[in-house]
Amino acid sequence: MNPDGPARRRGGFLASLLRRGAPALATATTELPDEVADPAPMRALRRMQHMAAGAADGAFQDTLLLRAARYVALVPLAYRLVAVPGAFAAFAARGGGGTRALVVVGAVAALSFALNAGGAWWLLRRAPFRDRAAGRLLALDVAFTLAANLAVAAAVPAEVFAAATEVTSKHLLGAVALLTLAVGLPAGAALALASIPLGAGMAWASGGGFDLTAGFAVLGTVLGVLLTATGALVLLGLGTRLALAYGIRTGRLAERAVQHRRLHDTVLQALEAMALPDSGDADTLRRTARAEATALRRYLESDSGAEGGPLAEKLAALAAEMARDGLRAQLVAAELDDATLSEVRQLAVRDAVREALRNTLKHSGTDTAVVRVEERDGGIATIIRDHGTGFSPGERKAGFGISESITARLAEVGGTATVESTPGSGTRVTLWVPR
CATH class of the missing domain: 3.30.565.10 (Histidine kinase-like ATPase, C-terminal domain)
Incomplete structure (x- = not known):
């Protein structure tokens, strides 16, 4: 048994990003290779390899990066806030297939809007972020996605089936993107594959029988969203890693320049002044050395060397x-x-x-x-x-x-x-x- 706790799975940063989603950005600063921010010319693929490697899954997590990473979920939520009402407006403009169908599809669109607006508010609120609550909200979103598609398929007549299911399919596409970004590629891919039996179930609920070919009809669009969300996740992760590497390198250079400047302006200047021919007697030299030592100690013990007045x-x-x-x-x-x-x-x-x-x-x-x-x-x-x-x-x-x-x-x-x-x-x- 490992006395330090369960063994951590290790892998490159890109593998961790794909497996865990945006929260993996919290480890973007760990084991960051110096080659990432190397100013020397380098082939693009070579630099991307450096950005993709080097981080350990489960390593130290930067809390600020972790909070920022969660805001990625706002993108699919914002998409559904616009796309779902838009699809419902298009459905209603075609007549809605009767009062019953219009009420059911309208209720689903309203619930989708409320769920997405609530999710956006939950992400942006000032209260502490809780992973367990986030997991429950994601599970609720997936359950609503599946139930809404089946309910609409059962409630609308065949002649408006395609227009009505456009409303719920927008929510489904957003759910695939949301899971991919917030949880990782495996979760998004699982929901994408679940669209096959979901489509077959919708065909059965509408009275057409359980038909797997109906499920494959939407698979292409779902996979397209999955690929787009994955690409966005990869670009976001590698771009963040490159920006952090550049910032760290620039910060180190700036800190080195500040320290060199400080040494030049204090210790070196004092030593050169002591070396002047008319620098004074031993007591004067001691007072000068003591004053410089006191000033240097005050600078080291302060946060920024700031002085009032x-x-x-x-x-x-x-x-x-x-x-x-x-x-x-x-x-x-x-x-x-x-x-x-x-x-x-x-x-x-x-x-x-x-x-x-x-x-x-x-x-x-x-x-x-x-x-x-x-x-x-x-x-x-x-x-x-x-x-x-x-x-x-x-x-x-x-x-x-x-x-x-x-x-x-x-x-x-x-x-x-x-x-x-x-x-x-x-x-x-x-x-x-x-x-």
């Missing part, structure tokens, strides 16, 4: 920080509403200003700079100006600090950064972010 306060604290390192940064800030910029944009501006001031301290040959904040072009502009040695932008390639810690950081929040410099005339860095 408006932008002006953040920049004032930054000016005090730079003063300890030997750079006098004069802050000239316009009065801004606290809600003018979101916290994430304030932090992006603050950190980009820090990098610009660090560059001033290391490369400009001056110990003063001016930081000015003003409203401009529907956003907030922050200008960092020094009158140091400057440089020629065309002759110096932008390093990590300018390209990542300044330009890329502002781009991530919808802003821009420009660096203007001339040898002997200092440097101007202009940061702009939208409100």
